Amino acid sequence: MSRNVIFRSTIDVELVKGSASDLDVVFSARVSTEGERTRDHEAGELTDKEAGLINFLMRERHGTPFEHSYFTFYVNAPIFVWREHMRHRIASYNEESGRYRVLDPVFYVPDENRKLVQTGKTGAYTFEFGTDEQYAITRVQLYHTCQVAYSAYEEILAAGVAREVARMALPVNIYSSAYVTMNARALMNFLSLRLIAEDSQYPSYPQREIEMVAEKYEDIFRKTMPATYAAFVKNGRVAP
């Protein structure tokens, strides 16, 4: 009668829609200096001068021209990732509701690519792979807890109690999905804080699972706005 509990180790990010391009950066920035809507070409490669303008804006921290490009993502990730994600306030969210629907028994567990052991002091942790035993203990404990928790959820629901009460039993590694809309400036801020990159001016220490979201965002961002992405990286991944 009770549903099978499913375990996953990946996170899904899809680009639902967007209105984002390097040219939008160029055209909006040119309003400052030309006072007109000069949109002389609609597509194709950026000229060197245009790419140079984008690099200038990034370097001089003129952030507003990057706000006219938007991305809407559909993301499926564990709740502990959403808890960190939603601290980014310059974004729009619509998340699956445990008050309106019965949540599916899908839970996150780290796989063997996820480093488990933390060393170093606060704010500058590094992570290392664990022993086989450490992976085994982590998985066994998470599997057991999730099964007990989801079973409790089902029992409480079966007794006729509201979904919003029953969900209190569910652990933070349960998956939840949401629409996320961010402009390119906010997205660069997200990437600067949630990705580990050697070429960063300011190192960050994100939890691996939100970094997995950031890696997928970065991939979409690089393909959609290649000159902006190149300027971002060139300038030390400091969001303008």
Next chain:
Amino acid sequence: MSRNVIFRSTIDVELVKGSASDLDVVFSARVSTEGERTRDHEAGELTDKEAGLINFLMRERHGTPFEHSYFTFYVNAPIFVWREHMRHRIASYNEESGRYRVLDPVFYVPDENRKLVQTGKTGAYTFEFGTDEQYAITRVQLYHTCQVAYSAYEEILAAGVAREVARMALPVNIYSSAYVTMNARALMNFLSLRLIAEDSQYPSYPQREIEMVAEKYEDIFRKTMPATYAAFVKNGRVAP
């Protein structure tokens, strides 16, 4: 040698680009209740059930599903309009810069459709048309001032002084252009405060010239998101 001063009585609004539709509202809202990215049809008419969902969201003030739709406008308006417009903080702006370029001698004057005389008490003013003499005085004084001011601007520039200093002479009715990006929720907030409408739950008393901007925004909004616009009007033009 000095440039001719031009007077205008209109305000320009163009939709540069957008990613806005009633379906985006529906699909993002459904994540709450279905937890999936159900995007079963891409275009065409909304079903009655979908239009009903939009009306429900508006009435219950579930504002976030309206945040995934974006509009980028190019607007050419006098500075006194921009001063009010930029008080709307949930928006992105790139405006023509008087530090980077010499501003053109184009100034706003009210035409005979613009009511000139204010009656009533603070916060509930009504406006009436003026006499011919009132229109004449207004125009003559504005014409004269703008000519003197622009001439001063040119004289200061001609002396080799910086543009950012010379512009101090220019009056607030000089035109300036900007890119403005807003999501549909912020746009409804703008319309609720900057339009006079008999079917508003809460009356507003905007200055006529920003209402002229709002009228053009409203027209674009109605065409782009007809079901959302209808629900907005039906629910007393209260932004969710």
Next chain:
Amino acid sequence: MSRNVIFRSTIDVELVKGSASDLDVVFSARVSTEGERTRDHEAGELTDKEAGLINFLMRERHGTPFEHSYFTFYVNAPIFVWREHMRHRIASYNEESGRYRVLDPVFYVPDENRKLVQTGKTGAYTFEFGTDEQYAITRVQLYHTCQVAYSAYEEILAAGVAREVARMALPVNIYSSAYVTMNARALMNFLSLRLIAEDSQYPSYPQREIEMVAEKYEDIFRKTMPATYAAFVKNGRVAP
């Protein structure tokens, strides 16, 4: 060796500090009409005219004068409450971190004052008390789950695995504490959405536990800014 699990049914809210008063609303609003910093009296009762001005601002939705008053709260609440709270983006948060510290085994369970059974359709639920059996099942299941989950958390930690991994086992009813700073305008928005009140112009259907936070915020707000609170209630609890 393992820690005792503690269950609670209350939520704590303290006012850490604030700079909030009805007079600040009056003085900031007067800048609009008088252009000066008139701060003719520093304390004591508001005059009738001053209370009338506050009511006017609320009714006409002039929201900005309410933004100069600030509250900093210290709140201890379950994670499922924080998940809703942090959707309010016009606020500042510093929350306890499960990456930096071992979380304490304190969990929320509904007591007998918490209605358990939901009736009615989406968006307009009402709640009723449950049977003794429903309360018993809810508690037993939550007790059992929390004990299993916290034990798993301890086992994973004991194996030398990072806190940020071990916490994945913990359920959303574990308590977490945070500093929350909001201005009076954002606070009224919070109250309008998170409190059930018969005198509301727009009914809301918050989960009971975030309403418990809102009730404590409301109490502090009423004492600190009595004229603003009175105007808020008088105008249908619509945030300006």
Next chain:
Amino acid sequence: MSRNVIFRSTIDVELVKGSASDLDVVFSARVSTEGERTRDHEAGELTDKEAGLINFLMRERHGTPFEHSYFTFYVNAPIFVWREHMRHRIASYNEESGRYRVLDPVFYVPDENRKLVQTGKTGAYTFEFGTDEQYAITRVQLYHTCQVAYSAYEEILAAGVAREVARMALPVNIYSSAYVTMNARALMNFLSLRLIAEDSQYPSYPQREIEMVAEKYEDIFRKTMPATYAAFVKNGRVAP
């Protein structure tokens, strides 16, 4: 009958009120690591460890602990300064209204300390003092324009036309006053963009008159939150 026009070359900033201190940064940050409201001492000097924590937060760009400290300023500045100031959206404003009151004839003119001549290319201008003749031309032209403009304003008002129409004649160097509330994080962002400082990691090129506002903000900030200010400067004046 017409009012005398007054010219000034300074900008006024007063601290109206605040709830800002280094200790608030420390106490809010400690919630992350200690999960409790540890407020062990209320005043007095920071310990070295506390100052070190503030420096750590600044360096690692943990910005949120700086958001619980607030400043409310009363500022009297020309409109062209307000135009730039209000582009800072993480702030609250209440400004004098030319719709509600007749504006006073007080105008800004640069004095001999204000460099007038701009050299260099876009985005990296430097300024030099002008010749006596350049100062003379600037002043004469501004004096003349302001007198003509204010006289036009008075004539239009005298004809019974609304204040909101008459003000269209007024130049952007007329003074206007406002309440401005910002938290310490937003204030550091303002300072990083609006002050020229040799110890800045990222140079800025603000217009001199908004820098005059920033200098006064900086002075108040340094006195109110000395350890935070020291950490800001030490870390290259990069806002966290």
